[in-house]
Amino acid sequence: MSEPSHRLPQDALRRVLAVARKLGASDHLDEILGVIIDAMRDLLRADRATVFEYDKAANQLFTTVAHGLSGGDASACIRIPATAGIAGQCAQSRAIINVPDAYADARFNQAVDRSTGYRTRSILTIPLEVVGGDLIGVAQVLNKDGGPFDGADEEIAGALAAQAAVAIRRARLLEDRLMREKLERDIELARRMQQQTFPTSVPRIPGYDIAGFSEPADQTGGDAFDLVGFVRRGQDLIVVEPNEPATGAMMFLADATGHGLGPALSVTQARSMLRMGLRVGVGVRSIAEHMNRQLCDDLPAGRFITAWIGLLDQGSHTLLSFSAGQAPLLHHRARDDEIVSVPAQTMPFGIMPDLDADVAPPLALEPGDAFIVLSDGFYEAARPSGEQFGEQRVYDLVRASRGLSASELLANIRAACREFTGPIEAADDQTAIIVKRLEWPGR
Template sequence: MPDAGRQLERETLRRLLAVANHLSASTDLTAVLTVIIDAMRDVLCADRATVFEFDPATDELFSSVAHGISTTDADPTNDEIRFPATAGIAGECAQSRMIINVPDAYADARFNQDIDRQTGYRTRSILTIPLIGHDDTLVGVAQVLNTRNGVFSANDEEIATALGAQAAVALKRVRLLEDHLVRTSLERELDVARGIQQGCFPKNMPILDAFEVAGWSEPAQQTGGDAYDVIIGAETDLASDAVLLFMADATGHGVGPAISVMQLRSMLRLAARVGAVVPDLVHHINAQLCADLPSGRFITAWFAIIGPGSKTLYSFSAGQAPLLRYIHATQQVETFDADTVPLGVVPELDANLINTIDMQSGDIYVVLSDGIYEAMNPDMEQFGTQRVRDLIAAHHDASAETLVTIIRDAVNTFADGRPADDDRTGLIIRAR
């Protein structure tokens, strides 16, 4: 008899080692789950086994691989069981992190007999094992049903605990690997999206007789909700020596706002190609954005035309503010509010509120997104409008491109390493 006991122990150890080898060899989640439930069933001489993974985002247990459960022809997508991580025997095991041995399922009030009635299966004994990761986090719960020995023994509990420890490590490893692969793929896609978006910004600013123009944009994430553009009249049906300027800031930052703001840029370019004047193009773009943008989303935008052969700037702002103008003659910085509400808020927008600004030599017009004004340092202090005004006044003799660099560097220095909360974009026009 002792020899038979030792033989059983050796066989159990052999099976445990075989399971460990199988678990370490696979990086596929379904394969790992299948190895776990097969091992639980076979080593414990049981009928069925299931692994319920823990979803911390929803505080639920779920299973997509189990013995005796398959998709139906009527609903082939219904291949996952989900329930609160506090429900039933599995839920209690997850909460207590203790193994639960139920010798008679129908005598236990925690057991849901409806499942047996629906499937025609008869559950008798249940062994439920918590799966705890090496970092002491809950990975899931394993359940083994109907041992051929009648009830699960204390020795079965020890074996199940050992199997559970291996299963938890394997599941955690595969999940981390899957998360890494997903993140890597997403980062590659976002890098492509960033390249496309950045490629839509002006690569070279036009050389104009009356003005210098400079701009830049830095997204807070891989893609941003800010955009700017400089459209030459010769490339469109606008007057050949006219220039259309544009800067916009969609609410939020990331992929969604980036799509919205690039949609706006595309519509603007198309409107310019057919020679639409600012009031008309703003009217139609706003109507389209009202139809397309989700509730609560909008885009602040500034449009301007540099008149042919003059130093006149025709400006219109839909929610984009403050706008700053340095007047060389008085050495003062003026602040202007927006002319109307942002795009995408109301279907009927008064786009005829065009401001005619006669720029003189040395005058500077500055349009910045709120990511600059609202940039914060580690003490949670905002960069603010006054610092921008002071920079413009102190460096009014600098070129437009140099002034862009000065403002950008000042914001970065002020932030002192604190990550940007919002995209930062600027457009500067300086009269020669």
């Protein structure tokens, strides 16, 4: 490589400045790359030029825009290790490499010429760096007209490379910002859609008080809940409109592994299956069975959903409960102020296609009794020390809130959990359903 003089002839300087203006006029990466390879080829009086962008995460150089390469064909993208060949050595050394005779240089991969029918003679390879030393890529120019590249060519190429690196960095940052903004819009839309699936009111069942709540740790959560009022007509359950009197309720709480967009889609799907099963008159056991089989087919490996389905019947004052991995379920018996922890009956949905448990016998709810279902986002809420909120604190709150409404009990649990964790952001979604049989039916 010739010793640089750091001064460009006036004609070359004007041409470099003209290229810089063209680069500054576009924010689209493909257009910028096209301007760069055309400028490198034309100003250096060469046959072809290529820009290899640097993928830092993969430590690779890749190109989708080059003379002789179809830019419209995604499969034409060429990727090489950032240490391979002449381009790789340029990326490592951050220095211009001038090869007057490609076939006399052991670093040159002759197989590329054999596969394309092209004959490479001379090569000029230039690192693309920005201020601070970050590598953006490598430019490579092939076959100067009339002989090998000289020191003046290196000066021009270096000046072009400085402008090219800045333009590529700017376009990348803009693309990243636009992509983030689009992702944020998509996530916000998903959040609104998920929130719209949550009930806006609770079933109106004489003698009962029901409360439900869900708060995601991210914009979209991996928890879901549903509260559906119904009336019985013989053996059929007829869904009633929100705020209309009901004689019973189907309740659902689900918690998918993880939180975010993927789990949110999974639990929303499960909630939709529950609603469909209720509307066509399918029993709790059958709903759970079909839901589990479908989730086994749909969920990625290693993913599952814990879920609880409850069927409250005002006429018999019973709660039919089915839990797939959702535990503990708490039954507060007002008569003796005892809290019974009800275990899950089977494993979570989405693991094995065959459920290994039946619906438990209906649970009798006496006046003042409460049934509390909380996702693990409450129990596992932690202080900076790692200490978790735990079950015992919930037990104490339930006993201390005896005589309060379901909504008041829920508010007390939420407030105590927030006070316990302090300013730390919740690490998991928090969802709850509380059912209370009133001690005084007229209340």
